[in-house]
Amino acid sequence: MMQHFRLSETDCLQIAGVQHRLVRSDRSGSIWARLDQDHIRLAFTGTELLQCLGGPDTRLLRGHFSHSAALRRLRCDLQYLATCEPQKRRQALWQETWAKFFLDMAATGETSRTERSVKRVIPELERRVNEAEASGQDVGRAPRAGQTYVSFRAPCARSLLDWVRRYEAGGRSPLVFLRKRRLNAASPTLMAEAESLLAECVVGYLDRNQPTQEDIIKAVADRFAAVNAARREAGTTQLRVPSARTVRRRIKALDPFEVEAQRKGLEAARRKFGFYEEGLSADYPLQRIEMDEWLIDIASLLGDSGALDGLPAEIRSRMEVGRRWICVALDCATRCVLGFRIVPTPNTDDVILTLHLITQDKTRLAEAAGCQSSWDQAGGIGVLVTDQGSAFAAELFRMAVVDLGATYEAPPAGVPKLRARIERLFRTFGQQLAPMLIGRTFGNSVERGDYPSEKWAALTDDELARIFTLFIVDIYHNTPHAGLKGETPANAWKRLSAEQGVTPPPDANTRRVVFGLPHTRKLDRHGLRVFGINYTCPALQEALLRGHAGDVQLRVDPEDLSHVSVCLDHEWVSAQAVPRAVWGLSLEEWQSIVRELRMRFKAEAVVSERIIREARAKIRAIDAHARQLRRLQPMQLPEGALRRAENHLYLGLRIGPEESAATGDLDRRGDRQAAGHDSLLADAIGPDQPVGAPPASVVPVQPFSGNEEWDYNA
Template identity: 35%
Template sequence: MIFNYEPTDTFLIYGEAHWCSYQTDTLCIFEPKEKGAGPPKTFSRKEIGFLRGSNHWRYVPGPRTYERLKKAAKLGSKALQDAHSEDQDAALFAYMECMNLEAFRNAGAVSLTLKSLTSKWTEIVGAFLEQEATRNLGNGPRRGGSKLPEQRKPHAASTLLKLYRRLRQSNYDPGVLVPHYRTGKERSLGFCDQTEDFIRRFVKASINREDPYANAIAKDTRDALVAENERRSKNEEKLLGVPSVRTIERRIEWLDPFEVAVLRHGIDKARMDHAVSSGGLDLLYPLERVEIDEWEGDVRVKFKQLGIWDSLPQDIRNDVPDGRKWIYVAIDCATRCILAMSVCSQPNSDAARRILGQIVKDKTDLARLAGAEGTWDFFGTPHLICTDTGSAFRSNMFILAVNTLGSIILFPPVKIPELRSRVERLFGTMARIIMPLLPGRTFSNPMARGDYPSEERTVLTDDDLTRILTIWVVDHYHQQPHRGLPGAQSPASRWKELVNKYDVTEPPDLNTRRVALGYEYIRTPSKQGVVLFSNHYDCKELMKYRQAHKGKPLRIRIDPDNIGAVSVEIGRVWHQANALNGEEIEGLSMDHWTRVVRELRQRNSAEAELTLAQRNRAIQKVRKIVADARDLGGLVDPEYTAERLDYLATNLCAGLIFNHPDTPPVSDEDVPFGRKIEPIFPTEPDIHSPVTEQIQPNSGDDEEWKLEE
């Protein structure tokens, strides 16, 4: 994915503010915003993708980024295509004038000032009129004496200068030159307003009968007009015009067909008959509108928990209960690309919130782990998110997460599925194409199921179902022609085309995502920052806070997908606090960390304090196990809830503390990413090592010492 950056955008790379001074399709150059802060940094697009997934990258979009997308949406090529024919001619005439001016400017003959244009105005107009004569001729008359097309009068120099500047600001889109007014007048209907209003009201009142013919309604309307004029004549009022029956029939033909259907058959029947079957909303660019929904899949799977299934004996596996899983999907409406997908046991706000996390990140690595060959790099910041009114989407947690990510949430009205037609149609496609291929299918209703033994043929697990759906989405669905797209393009091709045309907004950085999607805790900072899940986190803002507010708790949030850093709220601003000596846990998920702590508990059950070397060896061991197992933790819902994380914090991690050295490692400027990690040699824990000040209950600075600290 290639994002275009504006000079007003800010990038916090390893804690320092930069701006993008140069960019191509392969690399970007970032310069420090503060003079003397250091040399410029050059990163390839691949390296930027690596940074985007770490805690060393923050992206703060500038005002021009949003303005550019608004202009692209409002002043796209359709502005010229949908304009009146006379306005199209006027816009193209002005466009050719601007191109003629640019030719003089590129040749160095004029500059973009009124004085310079005035001095060369005769030459500029002469060259333009000569071009117009041949341009408008086309395949017209070639014989002498033939009538030539009429020419428009050129604009004045000051007006042309304004038009040219407007054209350059829009990247030379001629649609911005379309006039904003219409000079032509609508043709009069031929009757006074009172007559037209009488015909309209009488026709609507008569059309609700059982399928009356237009001719019968027209005759009744004309008779009613005659009777109305007789009444007005007696009262000496102004008479109405009496059109012919055929004229009234034409008025009936001009009525809105949907309105006629509502009057005749009711709103529900009319909506069904006139529902949009294809096309739907007019969308311009990717992530303009994203639809999210949940669906109970038509297949039964084993209820297994991640990391437990492989260690169970076969007889226990056979006795594990099974049932239907819920599938969450987010789809981009403009391109039909699937932006996120997750399998979970029950619909809930936590699972819905984690779907938002998939929308804003690259999922190619997860797709490769599932066995897919293609890429799944459709991501960015959505502008509008549409969901149904399910409890998972109406929760405060989900709405706040959408708002923090910089998006807008919309709940379309119920009983109108076409307002969320893309995701509804996707579920129908999955039920029709992929579900019939899976054992243990449940079908949509008992009649369709017949005597198919769904329970007996339940052999898939949630991992299996996730892998199957991922491969189908990445290698099949995204690459196949889609009849709902122009020219039956594939979703992947349509995404690439629209991204090149309109661009996509850079996804939020990890700190913003952690604030939006993370889980919140209240902690009191100590000398080594805050402690959460036996890890210490600190930053310079947290140090200043502790000095000024000793013993006062604050809010922190952690992302279970990456526990290498947390976000702390100080003065209503969320700051990133990295883990002390946390090179090893950078990018480590909560599920993997749970395995590490269990490993340490089993081997060192009698010790409350362990060394970092012991911890890091356990982490490397778990990473190898996970790599061998090809873990799909990003797609299979880990079923995290606030209650489950609280249980882990107060039980599994309680009392376990790692002995941090007094002098943490310093970043190496020669290393482009992260910190330089020296090899760790196996050593036995030193039982004579002094206990750190943070865990001493009688230390002078920490009178209110608690077990969690």
Template identity: 40%
Template sequence: MIPATDPNGAPLRIGPHDAVSIDGVAFRKVGDSPDGHVFQNTLTGLHEGFGHAQLAALSMAGRVEFKANAFGAISVRTQMTAGATAFADLPLDHQKKVAWYLEWITEFLKWEAAWYAENADKPRRERSGPEPRSNAGIAQALEKIGQTIQARADARTRPPGKDGEPAQPRKPRAGSPAAGYNGPSVETFKTHLENYEAAGRNALALRPKTNRCGNRKPRFHPEVERILQEYAAQYAAEHKRSKALCHRKMRAALNALNDARVADGLAPYPVPSDKTLARRIDALDMFLVEAKRLGVDRATRKHRFIQGQAEAIRPGQRIEMDEWKLDLFFLLSQTDLLADLSDEQLADLKKRRWFLCVAIDVATRCIVGMRVDQTASVRNALSTLEMVVSDKAHLAAAAGALSSWQHMALRPEDVVTDSGGSFIAEDFHLAVIGLGSTHDIPPAGLPHLRGTIERLFKTLSLQLVREFTGQAFSNKVERGDYPAQERASITVEQFVLLAVRYALDIYHLTPHAGLGGETPADAWTRLTGHYGILPVPGRNERRSVFGLRLTRTLGRHGLQIMGLDYRADVLQVLYLKRGKIQVDIRLDPLDIGAISVAIDGTWHEARAATSGFDGVRLADHRALCEMLAKRFADQAALTQPIVNEALRTIGARATAAEKAAHFLTRFAEPEDIARAERSLRDFTIPTDADFAGRTAANPLDGVIPTGGAPYVGPPDTPPPAVPERRPNRSRPRPAQPDAGSTPPRKPPIVDLED
């Protein structure tokens, strides 16, 4: 409620660079009117007018906060240099030091003004003393004003007399030394005077620089730091160990490590003191420590005040995404995931740090998307966003997690990212809009506006990355002489699976201070039950938003992508009307059983003409084509059981690298498809109609008839009809031998696992 205005209230003098806050809302002045000021809300950008009488009444009520020249360039630079926005924000000892220097400068400026007033009209040789700003002038001034300042300092330390004035100083005892000069030197005074005037006479420019002193380099070797963090974490346990006990256990572990180093001829590591371990323990999350030592209920009751109004109240209302350059070097995997890279690329990859892209729901603190790539790429960001709207039960199973990830899929209302290249790219922006969501990009340099995802990365760094050797740390200075690349101990495929397990089995099940002690998994269950979630996109909508953008020519057999035909009634009607035309296609790399085709601005679904490809990944299909093309020179020998068995063989690969491929960005660009199609130019997968006229072979027997042998079947049984081959779709079929020629050879034995 605005207090009653006083028509006689004095108008407030507010400049365009002054900061004004009314009832906690920040404003800045953008204009004047005869009756008051026009302010702009710094958060919303909206303008609002305040009359002089209204502002005066608000100021008298204590509801106006004012900082003069807060937005001025010189003032802002001074605040950055001083590390504070106001004099009152400085520590008390610094305030006293600034006041002492300011007293000397003020007295000098008064002395200087008096000197110029006295000598303004006098010739230079008749002036009383040297120039005030010369070294001799400053020395003379400091000597004169020093007595006055020293007398004030002495008076401040004396207790007041009966009349309230400071008591008279005592006479110095006989033989005691006389008090000498106790002021700043000439050079020091000149430096402070210049800084003070350059800052527009802002007292913050006089702050001592002692707050920047000290050695900020890491004190301990990374191996010692790891042990230090490990035993600091043991303090936060139900055993309720004391800090002294944790230090004894840490000292014993380091002594054992040092014994081994001495035996190898290496110097032992220094053992951190108990105070060092105590500081590491004090740096732990207070709520997490007490939740583990006292129980979640007691910790929640004790810290209930930390529950505040969240930035989002319902699941999906705000999804924060960001990419993080992992502070870890990885071993190269021995799988086909890196088979296409040259030796130079592999050598460069050993030095490269991978990027982790994560999406988190702010209301529940649940991780709803996680992908890894070699670089910060828009494809990695799109894949992470697609995970947000997709069921992830199979991904949790691939990682071996015990907790479910099945129902943590939703359509976001607002996607918040930074202004990195992966997120401001047109493809990502269009995908967010295609989901019906809002893409919010806070101003650069303000990470606290995306505090949830930033805090998550710090948690992952401290609780997950620190468990592995080969850490890169944040910079070379922090890394020191630590041989990070030589100490790499895990592949990126192993790491991403462990990261998913950590997210599901540890992070989602740990009491969270931002949720008032509730775990993210429980918060998801509670909030989704209360608010519900927006339905996720269907298969056709998901392909139209996230699918690879391809262009193909429509033909009699529909559309062909990597040897697979796709057909639909709408394509047949379109072909009859317009013939062979180029159409836009969207292909989901994780499910090639169907594609989306754009016809007159509407997306239609076209399904693969060969059954069994629902849920097959594009990378698996490429491996299938290479396998079958290598073993079957004549594609007419293919039957549906052979293709199905080959698909099962490829899909049954269960190595860690194959499981991790779900979280790695691979084979996901139109150029990759074009390159694969060139290598498989002469190979196609027959359709269900082609399979219908062929004799089904049992792939488990391994007997596969070839095109060069005549048909051998039961007596009096005519050979099966072979469908007419489509022109220009495969290699020419070998000519059939004449009757009476050499008997056919025994068909070869083919192992699909080879």
């Protein structure tokens, strides 16, 4: 099916550092013009644009040319919260929490935008904010007496109102709190008569004809010119004409609800600032996404993925039994499930992985589960709505949402109707899926009766993942939905994505920055080495020439080792893997290849890249099917496992084409010495050699032993 993305004239497509603006977008594709040379145009179909976004030098900056984004750039020079210092990031998210809770209370009529009204609700706001912040800090630790919480002193009413105005003007992004705009000098106070005239003119902005700010600025200039002409004839002092900047500040100070109501009508204001009984409406795919967790109504066997599948029933019955949680993301406009994760307990890491699934085509995953329908519902995120659970309140999750360019909302706790669609989906799971499965726990003890749920538990994590995938993709997506007036979610997605378009997914660099594994490395003449692979790019080479010292932050995509994202001077750039043999490999596949080669060739002197490519093909063919379903199941990765793997498995690992810097030397082919300490697999991987006895110059090496001490700083 032809991809149709929902693009805006405020979007910026940056290719190899050159910015382009959107000229036209429809179902056939999009046309972009260079900012510096408007006559140069680029055309992409939806599929071509998606491929382009996967490139290392392509960025799609959503809303880059909008007023709110321009305001954020004036106040803050950072694009990602991940780049900000932890203390400043924590404070910005804390300020955002204050602004959000105030807007919630203002929308329900509990307060208004006056200092007197705000002073009355400050204690209640402080209680809600502290409760939410404490919940976010509890992620990953068991509650214990004496634990500390980081908190900040509550703002005064005037400061809070200033935060709210800045938050709304900046497109509801916490980035506006990172740096205040510094004004050169305070504006002189206007005379009382001038203030009165200015107020009369500014009120003209509240008109159903929706005049622009420039219209009001011109009206102010004309009005003051007329008054000053009369004052000159009377011989009185002239009034100082307010600057355009002053007029704009007065307009922005108007109550947003009143502005919306006067210019577009009361109903439009209610839609913008108030909640419906079933949540805010969504008109196109990915405009609004609801995300929540549910304790599955099934008692299952708790064990590592695949570990219990081959055991007989009598042995399974003696295994540990319990209930898993499922974290689900649901598109409000089409009711399509955009991703889910089955987890032991709600936690931040898994909800972020669910967030990642929203942006990915999951058809291969559905095929691995045996589905007949595709699962291609994916794209960028508009507004993400969750409850106030600790996993969602955590700083890492909120930072990921902001860095994806999405808006985060957390309606008040205890009001499930504000997330009605996801709650309805969980009822569907309980009423339609659970009755088909053994080990059902039912909604309560009365419904359950004497049904022996734990005794009859038989499903493993693998089976649960496959069952939920089959139910969602083949049954739920193809069943007429009452909320869609009888249309199926799959058909609603096809229709609305064709009519309205879909928000484009994040580009590859943004995806790595937000979802990648964080690492720190030293920069040397070979670039950066991660998991035994050298990465380089022009920006890294320039940083090395400038004498860059200290550690370099980077992010690794565990699903594709072709590139990494590197942070240089608060900017994230893409660095490419030097050896082509690892392009397209996942981290798990690379680990399997290295383990296999360690075992097979520990007594050999030379192993070629051809052998690596052959091993890669074999491993992919064997377990590619199983790897897909692992993305939906609990991932048990002990803390520090990757670091230990680097200290032992990837020890001294270097790989690259012959006569390249990645091998550790730039000597000529004829002068190259035998493979040694710096070659691949620490023993040796060199160029392809004819089958037979090794060259005389090759010195035999001792077999690899996992108990040996190694130095990774080679």
